[in-house]
Amino acid sequence: MKILGIETSCDETAAAIVEDGRKLISNVVATSMHEHAKYGGIVPEIAARSHIESIIPVIEETMTKARLDWSQLDGIAVTYGAGLGGSLLVGVETAKSLAISKNLPLYPINHVEGHVYANFLTESEDDQYIFPKKQPEFPILALIVSGGHSQLVIFKNHFDYELLGQTSDDAIGEAFDKVGKILALPYPGGPNIEKAAKNGNPEKYKLPKARLDNKYDFSFSGLKTAVLRLAQSEAGKTYTFPSFELAGLLNEAQKADIAASFMHTSIETLVDKTLMAEKEFKPKTVVIAGGVAASPELRRQLTNSLRTNFQYPDFKLCTDNGAMIATLGCYKAMLKQPDIDPLKLGIEPNLSM
Numbered sequence: 314m315k316i317l318g319i320e321t322s323c324d325e326t327a328a329a330i331v332e333d334g335r336k337l338i339s340n341v342v343a344t345s346m347h348e349h350a351k352y353g354g355i356v357p358e359i360a361a362r363s364h365i366e367s368i369i370p371v372i373e374e375t376m377t378k379a380r381l382d383w384s385q386l387d388g389i390a391v392t393y394g395a396g397l398g399g400s401l402l403v404g405v406e407t408a409k410s411l412a413i414s415k416n417l418p419l420y421p422i423n424h425v426e427g428h429v430y431a432n433f434l435t436e437s438e439d440d441q442y443i444f445p446k447k448q449p450e451f452p453i454l455a456l457i458v459s460g461g462h463s464q465l466v467i468f469k470n471h472f473d474y475e476l477l478g479q480t481s482d483d484a485i486g487e488a489f490d491k492v493g494k495i496l497a498l499p500y501p502g503g504p505n506i507e508k509a510a511k512n513g514n515p516e517k518y519k520l521p522k523a524r525l526d527n528k529y530d531f532s533f534s535g536l537k538t539a540v541l542r543l544a545q546s547e548a549g550k551t552y553t554f555p556s557f558e559l560a561g562l563l564n565e566a567q568k569a570d571i572a573a574s575f576m577h578t579s580i581e582t583l584v585d586k587t588l589m590a591e592k593e594f595k596p597k598t599v600v601i602a603g604g605v606a607a608s609p610e611l612r613r614q615l616t617n618s619l620r621t622n623f624q625y626p627d628f629k630l631c632t633d634n635g636a637m638i639a640t641l642g643c644y645k646a647m648l649k650q651p652d653i654d655p656l657k658l659g660i661e662p663n664l665s666m
Contacts, residue, residue: 317375317639329638334433433644450622456587458602459604472644472645506575507610541559606625
């Protein structure tokens with residue numbers, strides 16, 4: 314079973330071919346991150362235009378690397394939500410056209426669910442990837458964390474899952490980006506805050522953790538505001554002082570300590586809730602997924618704290634990619650999930666699990 318996966322939910326134009334839901338045959342990603350970095354965040358119009366320029370070359374390169382022709386594929390999987398409307402539209406319309414012209418079944422994929430399936434890949438002909446030795450076993454507890462999502466989900470089986478909790482405001486990746494702006498760190502915030510935090514004291518400042526009615530829900534807006542107030546205080550300014558002028562009044566030691574304290578509190582929040590869910594639901598496997606799953610600190614804390622088998626994808630498969638979409642598409646095809654009439658598939662930018 315060989316499935317082509319197409320992913321264009323944000324700023325990465327990606328395609329991959331996966332065999333039997335476990336073997337990565339080819340994987341190509343074109344990113345427009347460098348075009349967004351100077352604006353400090355994703356610009357939807359720039360992202361959509363970049364997808365239009367890149368989508369056909371990316372798919373062609375994916376097919377070439379796989380050394381396959383279209384008659385050897387068993388289907389196409391494409392992200393139809395959640396994501397930026399203009400970005401999703403490019404991927405979906407391309408996939409629809411290919412499905413019709415190549416007479417292949419088309420499988421619509423939930424982007425967030427797809428992230429989890431990066432953990433099911435265990436082999437590749439390309440030695441640049443590091444895979445787990447075996448696939449995760451159900452029931453699976455998944456912590457999905459990225460710029461747009463912070464969710465805890467328990468998977469009883471393929472396509473049978475329960476959303477335990479999610480963010481009520483900012484996702485953790487978004488909070489990292491906003492704190493990065495306060496400290497005048499380059500975009501994206503996550504890896505740059507982690508880099509700055511290496512020189513700081515994570516216990517220098519005590520920052521708050523949100524308490525919510527649903528113990529598995531997340532909230533990072535209060536933490537983000539607490540960091541802003543802390544930076545204003547350390548700079549000797551009041552709450553009315555503009556956030557974009559603060560970094561120039563802070564020395565490098567202060568920035569490092571703020572970054573370290575923020576990262577410690579935010580990661581600890583994720584770990585605390587994951588441990589609660591592990592204790593309650595007793596999964597056979599715990600996995601992490603999404604861009605923030607690449608965080609060495611998150612991996613370290615969970616490795617040291619979890620009692621359950623803990624797995625995570627290769628660093629290169631944490632950010633958006635076609636491999637995760639193709640993998641989930643394989644399981645849809647292998648487990649006889651219905652494909653969709655290409656003429657009836659639309660985008661759902663606000664799709665949830």
